[in-house]
Amino acid sequence: MKQEKISRKTIGAVTATGILAFCGVLISTAMNVIFPALSAEFQVDIAVIQWLTTIYFLVLAIIVPLSGFLKQSFKNKTLFLAAIGLFIAGIILNAFASSFALLLIGRVVQGIGTGIALPLMFNIILEQVPSGKLGMMMGVGTMIPAIAPAIGPTFGGWIVTRFGWRAIFIFLLPVLIGALLLGALTIEQKMKPQKAKLDLMGTILVAGFFIGMTFGFSYMGSRSFFSLAIGGAFLLGAVCLCLLLLHVRKHASPVLKLSLLKNKAYTLRLVCFFIMQLVLMGLVFILPLYLQLVNQSTAQTAGLIILPGASLGALFTPLGGRFLDRYGEKRPIVGGSLLIFSALMLFWLLAENLGNVMIGLLYFLFTLGIGFSFGNLMTSALAQLEKVEQAAGNALIMTVQQFAAAAGTAIIAAIMAKSQSNPALSNSAAVVEGSKHSFVVLLLLFTGVLLLLGQMYLMKKEQQPASLAKNQAEETRG
Known part of the structure; x- marks a missing residue:
C-alpha cells in the first residue's frame, strides 16, 4: 500500500492560513483583559467596549457563509492575499486608533479577513491532502485556532502590563508579514475557478x-x-x-446550502459539533470569573492556570486525527466525548470548592476530550458528503461554529448575571451559585451529544459517499 505524502507547499499553505486564523482568535481573547484600559482611555462604558468582541464575531458569522461562493469564484491565493491584507489593515487601524469608532472599524476589517481565511484553510486541507492523512491534517487545522484562546488572556495580560494595549497589535505585525510571504510562495490552485453568482x-x-x-x-x-x-x-x-x-x-x-441537512449522517454530526462548541465557549466564560472572583486570583494568574491544560489539550488534536485515520471515527469521538462529560460532571460536583490546581486539572481533562473529538466530528461530518459538496458543507459547519460561540457565551453570561442579581449573596457566593447552575446546563446539553452519538453508532451502518470510497480504493491499489 502506497502512502501518499503531503507536499511541502500544502503544509506551507495550511500554516500561512492557519497563522491568520490563529491571530484573529488570539486578539479576540487577549482583548478581554484590556477592556478596562480601553474604557478609561476612550471614556466608554464596559458594556459598550464589549462590542469590540461582539461586532467581530458578527462580521465573522456573516462572512463565513460566503466561503462557498468565494472558493468557487476566486483563486485560493487571491482570497488569501485579500484576507491577510484586510487583517493587517485592521491591525494597523487598531494599533494607532485615536477614537473608539476607529477601534470598531478595525475590528470589522479584521473580522472580514478572518472570515475569508478560516474556511480557506480547511478547504485547502480537503482539496490537497490525501484521504489517508486527512484526519491528522484536519486535527492540525482545528488545533491552530484552538490554541489561541489558551494563550490569549496570558499574552494580553503580559503585553498590556509591560508595553500598553497598543503593543498587542504591533507585536503581531511581523508574524502576519511572515505568513503573507509564506502564503504567497506556497498556496496553489488545484481546481479552476468558475463564474458564480452571489x-x-x-x-x-x-x-x-x-x-x-x-x-x-x-x-x-x-x-x-x-x-x-x-x-x-x-x-x-x-x-x-x-x-x-x-x-x-x-x-x-x-449562500448556505441547507439542503445538506437532508443528509442525516451529516446533520447528526453537525448538531454534536454545535453543542460541543457551545459547551466549550460556556466553560471558557465561567472559569476566569471563578478564578478571579472566588479564588481571588489576578487576571494574569487566571490565564496561567488555564494555559497548560488548554495548550496540551489542543496539541492532542492532531493525535486524535491520527486515531481517526488509523482506527476510524468511533473510538476517538466517543472516547473524547466521555472525557468531556466526566470533566463537566466533576466541575458540577466540586463547584463549591474548586481550587486553582483542581480547575487546571479538570480543564486539561476537558480539553483532552475536545482534542480527540472536536476536529474529528468535523472531519467525519464532511466525509458523509460527496467531494463536490464539501466546500458548502464546510461553510455550514464554520457558520454553525460562530453561532454556537455567541450562544454559549450569552447563555452562560445570563445565568451568571441572574445569580449575581441576588442581593442575599456576596459576589463570590453568587459566582459559585451561578457556576453550579451553569455546569448543570452544560452537563444536560452534553448529555444530548452522548445520546446522539449512541444513535449514530448503534444505527444501521451508514452508506459511505462514493467519492470517499473511490479515493480510499485508489490509495489501497497504489
Whole structure:
C-alpha cells in the first residue's frame, strides 16, 4: 500500500492560513483583559467596549457563509492575499486608533479577513491532502485556532502590563508579514475557478438572523424577555430564518446550502459539533470569573492556570486525527466525548470548592476530550458528503461554529448575571451559585451529544459517499 505524502507547499499553505486564523482568535481573547484600559482611555462604558468582541464575531458569522461562493469564484491565493491584507489593515487601524469608532472599524476589517481565511484553510486541507492523512491534517487545522484562546488572556495580560494595549497589535505585525510571504510562495490552485453568482438576498437574511439572535442573547441577563431588546431581536432572527428557509428552496446557488441537512449522517454530526462548541465557549466564560472572583486570583494568574491544560489539550488534536485515520471515527469521538462529560460532571460536583490546581486539572481533562473529538466530528461530518459538496458543507459547519460561540457565551453570561442579581449573596457566593447552575446546563446539553452519538453508532451502518470510497480504493491499489 502506497502512502501518499503531503507536499511541502500544502503544509506551507495550511500554516500561512492557519497563522491568520490563529491571530484573529488570539486578539479576540487577549482583548478581554484590556477592556478596562480601553474604557478609561476612550471614556466608554464596559458594556459598550464589549462590542469590540461582539461586532467581530458578527462580521465573522456573516462572512463565513460566503466561503462557498468565494472558493468557487476566486483563486485560493487571491482570497488569501485579500484576507491577510484586510487583517493587517485592521491591525494597523487598531494599533494607532485615536477614537473608539476607529477601534470598531478595525475590528470589522479584521473580522472580514478572518472570515475569508478560516474556511480557506480547511478547504485547502480537503482539496490537497490525501484521504489517508486527512484526519491528522484536519486535527492540525482545528488545533491552530484552538490554541489561541489558551494563550490569549496570558499574552494580553503580559503585553498590556509591560508595553500598553497598543503593543498587542504591533507585536503581531511581523508574524502576519511572515505568513503573507509564506502564503504567497506556497498556496496553489488545484481546481479552476468558475463564474458564480452571489446570493445577495440570502446573505442579508443570514446577517439579519445572526444580528437578531446575537442582540437577543446579549440582553437576556439584564432585560425582560418581552422587551424590544430581547423579544424584538429574537423576532427579527426568527423572521429572517423563516424567510431564509423559503429562499434557499428557490435559489439555485444559495449562500448556505441547507439542503445538506437532508443528509442525516451529516446533520447528526453537525448538531454534536454545535453543542460541543457551545459547551466549550460556556466553560471558557465561567472559569476566569471563578478564578478571579472566588479564588481571588489576578487576571494574569487566571490565564496561567488555564494555559497548560488548554495548550496540551489542543496539541492532542492532531493525535486524535491520527486515531481517526488509523482506527476510524468511533473510538476517538466517543472516547473524547466521555472525557468531556466526566470533566463537566466533576466541575458540577466540586463547584463549591474548586481550587486553582483542581480547575487546571479538570480543564486539561476537558480539553483532552475536545482534542480527540472536536476536529474529528468535523472531519467525519464532511466525509458523509460527496467531494463536490464539501466546500458548502464546510461553510455550514464554520457558520454553525460562530453561532454556537455567541450562544454559549450569552447563555452562560445570563445565568451568571441572574445569580449575581441576588442581593442575599456576596459576589463570590453568587459566582459559585451561578457556576453550579451553569455546569448543570452544560452537563444536560452534553448529555444530548452522548445520546446522539449512541444513535449514530448503534444505527444501521451508514452508506459511505462514493467519492470517499473511490479515493480510499485508489490509495489501497497504489
